[in-house]
Amino acid sequence: MENKTLKRLLPEKFRIPALVLVLGLALMLLPGLGSETKETVGPEEKLQTLLCETSGVGEARVLISEKGVVVICAGAEDPGVRLDILRAVGSYTGFGSDKITVLKMADQS
Numbered sequence: 001m002e003n004k005t006l007k008r009l010l011p012e013k014f015r016i017p018a019l020v021l022v023l024g025l026a027l028m029l030l031p032g033l034g035s036e037t038k039e040t041v042g043p044e045e046k047l048q049t050l051l052c053e054t055s056g057v058g059e060a061r062v063l064i065s066e067k068g069v070v071v072i073c074a075g076a077e078d079p080g081v082r083l084d085i086l087r088a089v090g091s092y093t094g095f096g097s098d099k100i101t102v103l104k105m106a107d108q109s
Helices: 002-009 012-035 043-052 079-093
Strands: 060-064 069-073 100-104
Touching (some): 043 060, 043 069, 043 079, 069 079
Parallel strands (some): 069 100
8 A cells, every 4th residue: 555655646757866855855964963062162262272272371361352352361471472372362363463452360369
């Protein structure tokens, strides 16, 4: 009975193209299923992680706006570290040094 119904609904010349279409749609949907579980990391978090791993910076916080970037970090008193931060932030964001502010983080003690 089921075979006759299938033949009536889908003529033989359309079975293989229909199967290919269904498999193609299934494959297109599969990668999308896994992406929903991935945690998204914003540009501020990426830059903050990069700066915290840079020698001399120490702990860091980053704020990115349309007008510029503010970086607060423990190593900001060192001019070499400040220059490294300006270069890294400028490369990542495209802002010039006049739009990047580097501040020393307050002591937590």
